[in-house]
Amino acid sequence: MADPQTTRNPFTDAESQAVGVEIHDLSKRFGQVEVLKQISFSVAPGEIFVLMGPSGSGKSVLLKHIVALEKPTSGRVLVDGREAASEEIRETVRMALVFQAGALFNSMSVYDNLALYPREHRVTNEQGIREKVMRALQILSLENAHQKYPSELSGGMKKRVAIARALVMEPQLMLYDEPTSELDPVMSATISEIIATLKEQYHVTSIVVSHDRELALNIADRVGILMGGRLVFLGPPAELAQPKDPRVADFLNPRIDLQNPRFKQLET
Amino acid sequence: MRTLNRVLEGIGSTILLLLRSVAYLPTLPRQFGRFVEQCYLIGYTTLPIVAILSFFIGSVLALQSGYAAQNLGPKQFIGLLVGLTMARELGPVMVAVLLTGRVGSAIAAELASMKVYQEIDALETMNIPPARMLVMPRLAATLFMMPVLTIIADLVGWFGGAIIAKYTSFIAIEPASYFATMRQYMDFDDVLNGLIKAEVFGFVIVLVCCNIGLNTRGGPREIGAAVTRAVVASLILILVLDYFVTKALM
Numbered sequence: 001m002a003d004p005q006t007t008r009n010p011f012t013d014a015e016s017q018a019v020g021v022e023i024h025d026l027s028k029r030f031g032q033v034e035v036l037k038q039i040s041f042s043v044a045p046g047e048i049f050v051l052m053g054p055s056g057s058g059k060s061v062l063l064k065h066i067v068a069l070e071k072p073t074s075g076r077v078l079v080d081g082r083e084a085a086s087e088e089i090r091e092t093v094r095m096a097l098v099f100q101a102g103a104l105f106n107s108m109s110v111y112d113n114l115a116l117y118p119r120e121h122r123v124t125n126e127q128g129i130r131e132k133v134m135r136a137l138q139i140l141s142l143e144n145a146h147q148k149y150p151s152e153l154s155g156g157m158k159k160r161v162a163i164a165r166a167l168v169m170e171p172q173l174m175l176y177d178e179p180t181s182e183l184d185p186v187m188s189a190t191i192s193e194i195i196a197t198l199k200e201q202y203h204v205t206s207i208v209v210s211h212d213r214e215l216a217l218n219i220a221d222r223v224g225i226l227m228g229g230r231l232v233f234l235g236p237p238a239e240l241a242q243p244k245d246p247r248v249a250d251f252l253n254p255r256i257d258l259q260n261p262r263f264k265q266l267e268t
Numbered sequence: 269m270r271t272l273n274r275v276l277e278g279i280g281s282t283i284l285l286l287l288r289s290v291a292y293l294p295t296l297p298r299q300f301g302r303f304v305e306q307c308y309l310i311g312y313t314t315l316p317i318v319a320i321l322s323f324f325i326g327s328v329l330a331l332q333s334g335y336a337a338q339n340l341g342p343k344q345f346i347g348l349l350v351g352l353t354m355a356r357e358l359g360p361v362m363v364a365v366l367l368t369g370r371v372g373s374a375i376a377a378e379l380a381s382m383k384v385y386q387e388i389d390a391l392e393t394m395n396i397p398p399a400r401m402l403v404m405p406r407l408a409a410t411l412f413m414m415p416v417l418t419i420i421a422d423l424v425g426w427f428g429g430a431i432i433a434k435y436t437s438f439i440a441i442e443p444a445s446y447f448a449t450m451r452q453y454m455d456f457d458d459v460l461n462g463l464i465k466a467e468v469f470g471f472v473i474v475l476v477c478c479n480i481g482l483n484t485r486g487g488p489r490e491i492g493a494a495v496t497r498a499v500v501a502s503l504i505l506i507l508v509l510d511y512f513v514t515k516a517l518m
């Protein structure tokens with residue numbers, strides 16, 4: 001996305017303003033289960049924050065709070081200093097979430113999936129939309145898939161379409177839920193480059209949920225590790241080299257121990 | 269107690285959805301494509317079956333009333349009976365039942381699957397309200413198509429009755445006198461009455477089916493459950509509303 005024109009806010013035509021996220025004492029329970037336990041951290045405008053953690057630790061739930069798809073049981077989630085769930089934020093801040101499963105519109109072609117946002121918000125005319133969409137598809141090597149339907153795509157392609165759809169929104173705040181988990185190493189590197197480029201050139205704030213250590217080490221400004229609903233690590237990626245917490249160390253460098261496998265340790 | 273809670277919750281969320289969707293009515297011109305698509309879908313899926321069933325309902329009405337009137341002398345009133353019953357009652361109710369089966373169930377299934385596969389969540393993060401994009405065009409299309417379908421049902425039913433009245437040996441009245449009594453004793457208000465009913469049924473069915481679809485929670489299994497709930501709720505509502513609308517229009 002090298003053309004500076006495309007960074008303009010489609011609503012006001014003004015340059016995008018980077019927005020920050022603050023999370024204060026966020027707790028979330030589903031019934032009896034407390035999934036997030038008093039989480040606090042903030043992400044500065046233009047920062048790339050990588051969130052890691054074992055599956056089931058509440059990463060996806062945390063992201064959903066930022067786009068107001070879930071409401072906190074207690075605590076506050078602020079975007080650009082205002083309540084994330086407010087109408088005001090919805091109207092004024094462009095946020096995009098790349099869902100873990102893609103969440104593509106199954107009844108629409110890939111092209112229409114990408115074109116829906118600019119069409120609905122009447123960003124430009126059909127010609128302008130076509131250019132934006134084809135450019136986003138090109139970046140993710142999907143030019144040949146634009147007429148396909150989601151059911152005709154592989155898992156990795158769906159993920160890339162989801163990322164492309166988010167790019168077309170030209171968001172100020174991008175949230176990715178495991179964007180590289182189904183991709184080959186080259187495509188994963190491409191995604192890392194896209195995230196880094198969005199930051200460098202357009203001051204897009206990114207929160208990336210990922211298990212991809214390459215991604216975390218190369219592009220993250222800061223890393224958070226979520227375990228059992230608590231934030232057990234928060235710091236620059238360099239600190240991940242020698243983590244103090246043994247749980248973090250084991251999560252990052254799990255040794256495959258055939259003599260004493262983990263599932264057997266659980267049994268005793 | 270739980271069921272009651274759920275019903276009350278359902279009523280509340282349906283009213284909310286109604287208000288939201290109606291507020292998006294001004295966006296209809298620029299969603300005209302969606303409106304036309306929904307009209308086409310409603311017409312395409314229900315028209316053939318509406319025509320076939322109303323033919324048989326008109327026929328059986330003529331047959332039954334002819335049978336009952338065998339020894340009563342003048343049988344011309346059969347035309348009036350079929351005419352009134354079709355226009356005021358069976359036309360709209362039958363169209364509503366078929367709309368539930370063919371359109372309401374499809375809407376519930378589609379929206380439930382969009383909800384389960386997070387497509388609705390995706391729309392919300394894109395600041396595209398589902399009430400605007402998914403519900404309003406469907407409601408508008410239903411309001412547009414219900415009178416069309418009902419008039420077709422009435423006409424086909426009347427003709428079905430006329431044919432049976434002519435060719436059944438113990439009735440044997442000419443279509444001319446069948447339609448003459450119909451024209452003489454029925455007026456446009458009777459047809460209008462049925463059209464109003466049809467509009468109410470269609471609107472409520474589509475609204476309720478949309479709401480049940482959008483409020484689906486859980487995994488893919490819930491899609492089937494949502495469809496069942498939508499169909500059952502619609503059928504109950506048709507019969508209950510039928511009484512109240514009939515009463516209100518008297």
Ligand SMILES: Nc1ncnc2c1ncn2[C@@H]1O[C@H](COP(=O)(O)OP(=O)(O)O)[C@@H](O)[C@H]1O
Pocket residue numbers: 030035053054055056057058059060061062
């Ligand atoms: N809507 C929900 N209702 C009940 N439990 C949920 C819901 N969403 C997530 N959970 C639970 O919250 C926990 C964290 O889920 P999630 O955030 O998806 O984990 P992950 O870190 O792998 O993304 C899981 O135990 C999951 O079962």
Ligand SMILES: [Mg+2]
Pocket residue numbers: 059060061100177
């Ligand atoms: Mg997850």
